[in-house]
Amino acid sequence: MLIERAYVDLSEEARAESGDSWPWTVPCVRRLATDGLKFRAPVTFLVGENGSGKSTLAEALAEGFGLDSYGGSAGYKYASSREPSVLGQAIRFDATAVGRRMVRGPRTRRRGFFLRAETAFDVLGRARLSGAPEEMSHGEGFLMAFREKFRQPGLYVLDEPEAALSFSSCLELLGVLHELRRGGAQVVCATHSPLLTALPGAEIVEVGEHGMRSVEWDDELALVDHWRRYLTDPRAYLRHIID
Numbered sequence: 001m002l003i004e005r006a007y008v009d010l011s012e013e014a015r016a017e018s019g020d021s022w023p024w025t026v027p028c029v030r031r032l033a034t035d036g037l038k039f040r041a042p043v044t045f046l047v048g049e050n051g052s053g054k055s056t057l058a059e060a061l062a063e064g065f066g067l068d069s070y071g072g073s074a075g076y077k078y079a080s081s082r083e084p085s086v087l088g089q090a091i092r093f094d095a096t097a098v099g100r101r102m103v104r105g106p107r108t109r110r111r112g113f114f115l116r117a118e119t120a121f122d123v124l125g126r127a128r129l130s131g132a133p134e135e136m137s138h139g140e141g142f143l144m145a146f147r148e149k150f151r152q153p154g155l156y157v158l159d160e161p162e163a164a165l166s167f168s169s170c171l172e173l174l175g176v177l178h179e180l181r182r183g184g185a186q187v188v189c190a191t192h193s194p195l196l197t198a199l200p201g202a203e204i205v206e207v208g209e210h211g212m213r214s215v216e217w218d219d220e221l222a223l224v225d226h227w228r229r230y231l232t233d234p235r236a237y238l239r240h241i242i243d
């Protein structure tokens with residue numbers, strides 16, 4: 001583990017001013033600002049409906065840790081012109097000894113990767129890989145990048161990495177995440193994947209109107225329940241959508 005808790009450090013003044021503007025209006029961000037977010041396992045999945053705030057959280061965690069907000073490897077600044085986000089700047093960590101050395105030290109000591117959904121292809125295309133990414137499909141390129149770039153202990157913040165991946169590629173990614181945690185890395189991954197979230201020992205944090213709460217894969221996770229029921233009987237859902 002590198003970070004054990006994330007919280008928000010805002011002056012009273014800033015807190016009063018920020019109250020009714022984005023991102024403080026997003027329930028999970030409000031919860032982060034009042035209670036913080038504890039990391040109880042080396043791999044944490046963020047799940048929840050579209051618009052619930054997973055990307056907002058992921059981006060702030062990456063930025064707070066010092067990973068480039070455009071996405072990409074730690075310790076290397078891409079020509080990103082992104083404004084630092086208010087939340088990313090206000091976020092703080094309770095870190096382990098190893099984590100503290102990365103967060104507090106110079107940028108070159110940071111280790112990790114931020115895979116942002118919108119820029120993933122661009123960033124991974126720039127990563128030097130042993131294969132030729134132009135000749136690979138989207139998914140193949142992603143998988144190769146995961147295998148090659150996700151090795152060092154560091155913070156890996158991934159936003160819906162499953163998007164381009166087939167079932168078996170997704171399983172491979174799960175293997176990569178497992179290797180990462182075995183090597184001392186920490187992963188925070190926003191996802192809709194029932195496959196990834198099944199990683200044993202991972203913590204699942206559900207983000208929503210309620211804020212944030214820890215849930216079990218087996219009997220509490222809505223996305224798993226929906227997939228199970230859909231695959232058993234698609235018509236139960238489709239009759240509400242079609243005709």
Ligand SMILES: Nc1ncnc2c1ncn2[C@@H]1O[C@H](COP(=O)(O)OP(=O)(O)O)[C@@H](O)[C@H]1O
Nearest residue numbers: 022026048049050051052053054055056057190
């Ligand atoms: N830059 C922004 N400015 C204002 N609102 C935003 C911005 N980015 C996201 N939002 C809003 O914040 C909420 C959470 O978005 P997001 O974190 O992208 O959700 P998710 O990743 O869970 O789908 C949404 O209501 C979204 O419209």
Ligand SMILES: [Mg+2]
Nearest residue numbers: 054055056159
């Ligand atoms: Mg998102």
